[in-house]
Amino acid sequence: MYNISQKYKSAFIILTKILIIGGAYYLISKKILNNEFMNKSVFFEKLTANIFDNSLVLITIISFTISNWLLEITKWKSLVSSIKYISFYKAFKQSLASLTASLLTPNRIGEYGAKAIYYPKNERYKIMLLNFLGNFSQMTMTVIFGIFGVFFLWEKISLDINISWIQIFGIGLILCIIILMFYNDRLTIYRKQIIHHLKTIPNKIHIKYFLFSFFRYLVFSHQFYFLLVIFGVDIDYSIAMPLIFSMYFISSIIPGFVIFDWLIKGSVAVSIFSIYGINEIIILSITSIMWILNFAIPTIIGSYFVITFNKDPILLKESKIRI
Numbered sequence: 001m002y003n004i005s006q007k008y009k010s011a012f013i014i015l016t017k018i019l020i021i022g023g024a025y026y027l028i029s030k031k032i033l034n035n036e037f038m039n040k041s042v043f044f045e046k047l048t049a050n051i052f053d054n055s056l057v058l059i060t061i062i063s064f065t066i067s068n069w070l071l072e073i074t075k076w077k078s079l080v081s082s083i084k085y086i087s088f089y090k091a092f093k094q095s096l097a098s099l100t101a102s103l104l105t106p107n108r109i110g111e112y113g114a115k116a117i118y119y120p121k122n123e124r125y126k127i128m129l130l131n132f133l134g135n136f137s138q139m140t141m142t143v144i145f146g147i148f149g150v151f152f153l154w155e156k157i158s159l160d161i162n163i164s165w166i167q168i169f170g171i172g173l174i175l176c177i178i179i180l181m182f183y184n185d186r187l188t189i190y191r192k193q194i195i196h197h198l199k200t201i202p203n204k205i206h207i208k209y210f211l212f213s214f215f216r217y218l219v220f221s222h223q224f225y226f227l228l229v230i231f232g233v234d235i236d237y238s239i240a241m242p243l244i245f246s247m248y249f250i251s252s253i254i255p256g257f258v259i260f261d262w263l264i265k266g267s268v269a270v271s272i273f274s275i276y277g278i279n280e281i282i283i284l285s286i287t288s289i290m291w292i293l294n295f296a297i298p299t300i301i302g303s304y305f306v307i308t309f310n311k312d313p314i315l316l317k318e319s320k321i322r323i
Helices: 004-033 040-052 055-080 088-102 110-116 121-153 163-183 185-200 203-230 237-252 258-276 280-307 313-318
Strands: none
Touching (some): 055 088, 055 121, 055 203, 055 280, 088 280, 121 185, 121 203, 203 280, 258 280
């Protein structure tokens, strides 16, 4: 007998795909074509003059993007290897599909569920933990380099911020987390499970994904610097890199959606680079190019995998229609 619930489940999956793809394409097109913060004619003029008219520059910029995603995909493949072997193509598919799904969610939360759905139910908890480790290692690099950048800028900017309430809030939040972690029975169980799963991951894998995060950070930060050079910004490398580190660090602690990543980084970058009198149109152009290359294009590619994700053998086995 045909399982009626399976019919509604299939319809829900199709509807979810349409919403994800439709929303992603709408937001990307709106961002690129109807961007109120960017003069499109000036942007495309600079894009043509500085990049499209020089094939070597274009190839170099694209190479940065490819290297960025090769490192991210390889990092995910390495993390999953602690559970099972997956091919590079599967890691590629899961990484880009999860990026597409996360476009509509705050702080890329949708990435956790999107990757987990490629695996059997008994492995999804571990997959979400592995995804957290990958993101945590990348954030660690952002913080380490960012603190260095902020120290560099400290004497060059005046921060009109009331530090006292921030300190009080931070201390209170930390105390609440500690109390919950150690005195709540359910969270204590989760904490023990997490520690247990972390111990099952070989040390060489922990080292690997941190190294991949380190090199990935160097790649996209130097891609930004390369674009500064291409756009004719006269700034020393020793000054530009701390500014870039600070930009990524400050923008990373501002909560938001991936679709607004350009706006957040653009606003922070304009504020930071204005210290050295760098034209805001150039900075906004660079942050837009970085967003298009590292988010928009991979999202478009990932949309294909969102559409076809249920063709994965694991999912077909789990959702087999009963007769």
